[in-house]
Amino acid sequence: QQQVKQSPQSLIVQKGGISIIxxxxxxxxxxxxxxxxxxxxxxxxxxxxxxxxxxxxxxxRFTISFNKSAKQFSLHIMDSQPGDSATYFCAARSGNTGKxxxxxxxxxxxxx
Amino acid sequence: xxxxxQDPRHKITKRGQNVTFRCDPISEHNRLYWYRQTLGQGPEFxxxxxxxxxxxxxxxxxxxxxxxxxxxxxxxxxxxxxxQGDSAMYLCASSLEGVAKEAFFGxxxxxxxx
Numbered sequence: 001q002q003q004v005k006q007s008p009q010s011l012i013v014q015k016g017g018i019s020i021i022x023x024x025x026x027x028x029x030x031x032x033x034x035x036x037x038x039x040x041x042x043x044x045x046x047x048x049x050x051x052x053x054x055x056x057x058x059x060x061r062f063t064i065s066f067n068k069s070a071k072q073f074s075l076h077i078m079d080s081q082p083g084d085s086a087t088y089f090c091a092a093r094s095g096n097t098g099k100x101x102x103x104x105x106x107x108x109x110x111x112x
Numbered sequence: 113x114x115x116x117x118q119d120p121r122h123k124i125t126k127r128g129q130n131v132t133f134r135c136d137p138i139s140e141h142n143r144l145y146w147y148r149q150t151l152g153q154g155p156e157f158x159x160x161x162x163x164x165x166x167x168x169x170x171x172x173x174x175x176x177x178x179x180x181x182x183x184x185x186x187x188x189x190x191x192x193x194x195x196q197g198d199s200a201m202y203l204c205a206s207s208l209e210g211v212a213k214e215a216f217f218g219x220x221x222x223x224x225x226x
Contacts, residue, residue: 006154034214034215036217041219041222042219042220043116043118043203043217043218043219043220044155044203044217045217046214046215046216049214089154089155091154097160097167097168098143098145098160098207098209098213098215099145099157099160099168100145100147100155100157100205100215101157102154102155102156103154104153104154105152105153105154
């Protein structure tokens, strides 16, 4: 019930390509779905987030697509750049406490 | 710098020793969270505070772990009698209370138990 499943575990994309990372959850009580970007040796940094009453949110090259009925959401990185190479985590927030349940992470490598 | 600050950044300790980490949240944030991240995994929730009250503890937080947030400002996480399995990155995050209030993470403390 508390798990968030993320795929793929790793992803290699050519510069300029589209990177797509998928997540699925079970608990319908989650009220907020952020994506975090993490570089080696650093803490996670918020990239973009969405609430379940919205089906899509776009910020620059980053887009979240949200399918409430399927309990799935995905991150799309358009025009991927080598600087996007990092580990990406989806998460789901438990409303009352605000604690985050994270996916297992996706290591993205963008080749120049 | 108004971000979340953690100290130390790295800690190497011998098995059986006690260690303490500190987290200074963003000043106006009333919620503070501790997470643990092992290599290749996502962060896992340990505990959280609202102001000075510790409101939830994960089952991951064994009796050897204790966290405090005196006066609702900085927080400390202490691990007693460290074990090799405690080796991980310990992350602190803070946020305001409320729907869709984003959590900001610190840089983490990397603990290595030898």
